[in-house]
Amino acid sequence: MSSPVLVVDNLATHFFTRDGVVKSVDGISFNVMPGEVLGLVGESGSGKSVTGFSIMGLIDPPGKIVSGSIRLNGEELVGRDDASMRKVRGKSLAMIFQDPMMTLNPVLRIDTQMMEAVQAHEAVSDKAARARSAAALAMVGIPAPEERLSAYPHQFSGGMRQRVAIAIALLHRPALIIADEPTTALDVTIQSQILSEVQRLCAESGTALVWITHDLAVVAGLADRVAVMYAGRIAEQGRVDDVLDRPLHPYTHGLIGSVPGAHLEGTRLHQIRGSTPSLGQLPPGCAFEPRCDRAGPACSTMPVISQASDGRAYRCFNPVPQQGVTA
Amino acid sequence: MSAVATNPAAPHAELLRIEGISKRFVKPVDLAGRIANLLGAKNRESVVHAVDSVDLTVAEGEVVGLVGESGCGKSTLGRVIAGIHEASEGRVFWRGQDIAEMDGPARQVFTLGAQMIFQDPMSSLNPRIRAGEIVGEAPRVHGLMNGAAQDEYVAGLFRQVGLDPTYRRRFPHQFSGGQRARIGIARALAVQPKLLVCDESVAALDVSIQAQVLNLFMDLREALGLAYVFISHDLGVVRHIADRIFIMYLGRVIESGRSADIFRDPQHPYTRALLDNVPRLDARKRSFSTVKGEIPSPLNPPTGCHFHPRCGLAGPRCSRETPKKIVEGDGRMVACHLADGGVG
Numbered sequence: 001m002s003s004p005v006l007v008v009d010n011l012a013t014h015f016f017t018r019d020g021v022v023k024s025v026d027g028i029s030f031n032v033m034p035g036e037v038l039g040l041v042g043e044s045g046s047g048k049s050v051t052g053f054s055i056m057g058l059i060d061p062p063g064k065i066v067s068g069s070i071r072l073n074g075e076e077l078v079g080r081d082d083a084s085m086r087k088v089r090g091k092s093l094a095m096i097f098q099d100p101m102m103t104l105n106p107v108l109r110i111d112t113q114m115m116e117a118v119q120a121h122e123a124v125s126d127k128a129a130r131a132r133s134a135a136a137l138a139m140v141g142i143p144a145p146e147e148r149l150s151a152y153p154h155q156f157s158g159g160m161r162q163r164v165a166i167a168i169a170l171l172h173r174p175a176l177i178i179a180d181e182p183t184t185a186l187d188v189t190i191q192s193q194i195l196s197e198v199q200r201l202c203a204e205s206g207t208a209l210v211w212i213t214h215d216l217a218v219v220a221g222l223a224d225r226v227a228v229m230y231a232g233r234i235a236e237q238g239r240v241d242d243v244l245d246r247p248l249h250p251y252t253h254g255l256i257g258s259v260p261g262a263h264l265e266g267t268r269l270h271q272i273r274g275s276t277p278s279l280g281q282l283p284p285g286c287a288f289e290p291r292c293d294r295a296g297p298a299c300s301t302m303p304v305i306s307q308a309s310d311g312r313a314y315r316c317f318n319p320v321p322q323q324g325v326t327a
Numbered sequence: 328m329s330a331v332a333t334n335p336a337a338p339h340a341e342l343l344r345i346e347g348i349s350k351r352f353v354k355p356v357d358l359a360g361r362i363a364n365l366l367g368a369k370n371r372e373s374v375v376h377a378v379d380s381v382d383l384t385v386a387e388g389e390v391v392g393l394v395g396e397s398g399c400g401k402s403t404l405g406r407v408i409a410g411i412h413e414a415s416e417g418r419v420f421w422r423g424q425d426i427a428e429m430d431g432p433a434r435q436v437f438t439l440g441a442q443m444i445f446q447d448p449m450s451s452l453n454p455r456i457r458a459g460e461i462v463g464e465a466p467r468v469h470g471l472m473n474g475a476a477q478d479e480y481v482a483g484l485f486r487q488v489g490l491d492p493t494y495r496r497r498f499p500h501q502f503s504g505g506q507r508a509r510i511g512i513a514r515a516l517a518v519q520p521k522l523l524v525c526d527e528s529v530a531a532l533d534v535s536i537q538a539q540v541l542n543l544f545m546d547l548r549e550a551l552g553l554a555y556v557f558i559s560h561d562l563g564v565v566r567h568i569a570d571r572i573f574i575m576y577l578g579r580v581i582e583s584g585r586s587a588d589i590f591r592d593p594q595h596p597y598t599r600a601l602l603d604n605v606p607r608l609d610a611r612k613r614s615f616s617t618v619k620g621e622i623p624s625p626l627n628p629p630t631g632c633h634f635h636p637r638c639g640l641a642g643p644r645c646s647r648e649t650p651k652k653i654v655e656g657d658g659r660m661v662a663c664h665l666a667d668g669g670v671g
Contacts, residue, residue: 043533043534043535043536044504044533157621159621160621187396187397187560187622188396188560188562188601188604188605189396189600189604189618190396190621191604191606192603192604193618195606214533214534216534216608217563217605217606217607217608217610218606220606220607220608220609220610220611221606221607221610221611222606240611241611244608244611254535255534255535257538258534258535258537258538259534259538259563259608260537260538260541260561260563260564260566260567260568268542268545269538269541269542269567270538271535271538271539271542272535272538272539275503275505275506275535276533276535
């Protein structure tokens, strides 16, 4: 068995604001194997994007990685200075954002931006850099890549812009791509096109993928494994089939029940009562306890990470009973 | 899915009917263009056919889903239904009466009867007005209750949408996203409407909050006998809540019918593509099938059937002729040459 591309071990990223410490990410651990797709799922404020930014080394004050380690191919990323982090970013580690206009500079042509990304990590001629940019655009399914290279970002549609962002991420064949809700703003048919390209490209190049999303259904179709985040911690992680078919954590269970379309039409959806807690004032125990139907007296202390027999890890004292599987 | 959703509101009287509605947005030639025209240039005003001859009915207590991708005209159609936009062509009937022929008081019955709930509650709630006033203003202005009763009336509405009535003194920014959605709903309910037009009203909410709001919509429908026009790009949401569905593409309705029928047996190639492309919880690690290309610009739509450049089944007839609306026995409508003698 090969070794993981990414090892995140007990990572905690806190934001030191005037109103107190916001523990956006508080002790999460996961691995990603080469060529594997990990879905990182959670609602707003669950810390899924901060996890992505922490891996990329993009946490700015008042935020700080307070503990834990992030190892990419065995090399520690936490605590590196900007200069050495820049050598990693874009080379062996790339990120795709929700809004491609955030990645693309509106006043520069696509070729300028792509060639810059190539030449930032490799000393190649302009001609070679341009050829490689065109090849990358062709790879993500942009028609007439040679001509499109001289276009500005506003001349592309939303779906095409996201393809350009993906092409830039792929320029150096990174070991790991972190994708933060890259298809959320897109239409269904365009989302489907992007997902299919991403699936093909990752399979071809062996690039591992961390796909951050709020949409369980996208994860179901795309990912090998899934980690469900709630209030800065991973409630449950494991293989997609295990987690979605036999959720252990009551939050995962409630989340799946809330998705419309998976149930009988016209019936009431399962609803999780209350709303997501403010990260500044979390209860000392399990953060989900106030909304949980299965909460007991033990839940006012922090649950430790337990292992299920199928390799799943979860944080819960009182997991949802499994049919035919021993937890 | 084998079970067909039971329709709690059995076919009731018709509430709203629209016939041949078109909405065009015209961008006139600007001054420089007009001067250039005097010198022989040929600048013409650009016209967007946002909605193109749509027919639709809503019965009392019925939920009608409008589905389509961005730019298909679903929001514009919703705004025409809610009386926010005037249609360029076609007629709107409210309980059998043409609204163009209504006098003042009758017209007000329509404008109050059809209310709209918007996608983003933050941009549709005035940030400097307290929640109680946001909800209570319209019924006071329209004389539905007197000023003294406003507080009690608003408190009742807050309870109805699941908000704590003591929050009436708060400003919109002091609420969470889900609570703001509830304020938008309370505001629409305040004038005792018969029809709510919900434009992507749950799209911005987290899944667990979205489930709460969808349940609220269903409870209100039962309690108040409300009809809904539910506009969404999310087929899962529409499938869950709608009795009938209209699928739109570039301004035209290309297929409509009972929700269960459409999901069981989609007829139009675009509907099929849309259903195939929806991510589903039970579809694991699959390869995503794709419909090629992107939605063309509504400024310059393709000839004939608007979908033909992206359609895998298109033939020569599709680029020449606009498909007729073929209506089948059970109210099913499909606008495709495949259902009308072939594409050849």
